[in-house]
Amino acid sequence: MPEKKLILSKEDIARRVQELGATITRDYEDSNLLVVGVLNGAFIFMADLVREIKLDLQIDFVRVASYGMSTTSCGEVRFSKDVELDIKNRDILVVEDIVDTGQTLAALYNYLKERGAKSVRTCALIDKKERREVEATIEYVGFEVEEGFLVGYGLDCCEQYRQYGEVFHLKENKVPREGA
Numbered sequence: 001m002p003e004k005k006l007i008l009s010k011e012d013i014a015r016r017v018q019e020l021g022a023t024i025t026r027d028y029e030d031s032n033l034l035v036v037g038v039l040n041g042a043f044i045f046m047a048d049l050v051r052e053i054k055l056d057l058q059i060d061f062v063r064v065a066s067y068g069m070s071t072t073s074c075g076e077v078r079f080s081k082d083v084e085l086d087i088k089n090r091d092i093l094v095v096e097d098i099v100d101t102g103q104t105l106a107a108l109y110n111y112l113k114e115r116g117a118k119s120v121r122t123c124a125l126i127d128k129k130e131r132r133e134v135e136a137t138i139e140y141v142g143f144e145v146e147e148g149f150l151v152g153y154g155l156d157c158c159e160q161y162r163q164y165g166e167v168f169h170l171k172e173n174k175v176p177r178e179g180a
């Protein structure tokens with residue numbers, strides 16, 4: 001692991017995930033909830049979050065690739081795995097690891113609405129505001145972080161560090177660049 005600074009401890013995350021789960025449980029009491037996780041980054045957050053939502057729900061995943069192996073978004077969003085359940089008239093909660101430029105979330109929102117979802121809301125572990133390019137409504141935010149490149153608890157850099165239980169700030173000069 002390269003030089004890193006702890007941003008969120010296991011305890012911080014567990015406490016917040018429990019709170020988010022309780023809020024979502026209240027808000028979706030009378031709904032037909034479908035939780036859609038965005039692979040790969042959301043896999044750990046999603047696993048913890050759904051266990052704190054005390055409702056009948058269904059689970060599906062999409063995979064959106066906007067980063068490739070670089071740490072800056074190229075603005076283009078590709079869906080490389082689609083939702084498999086029928087989303088028509090469903091109340092959908094999108095679960096994201098982190099919202100950065102907002103491009104992924106905006107594209108996903110439009111896509112799910114076009115496919116007939118009744119409602120689409122988002123729960124993101126981290127709202128990182130420094131590079132927002134498009135307006136993104138995030139109804140459930142775990143933590144707001146101003147800047148930096150974060151890894152751990154599902155978040156990666158070149159598919160590494162996802163397995164850490166905490167979230168770290170990866171020091172800029174240690175972030176491998178594309179082709180490096």
Ligand code: IMP
Binds near residue numbers: 066
């Ligand atoms: P956006 O489309 O720019 O909002 O990018 C969203 C996606 O980029 C997230 O789902 C993450 O997979 C990735 N991403 C953005 N910022 C970070 C970061 O600080 N660490 C790891 N992945 C990030």
Ligand code: MG
Binds near residue numbers: 040
């Ligand atoms: Mg990623």
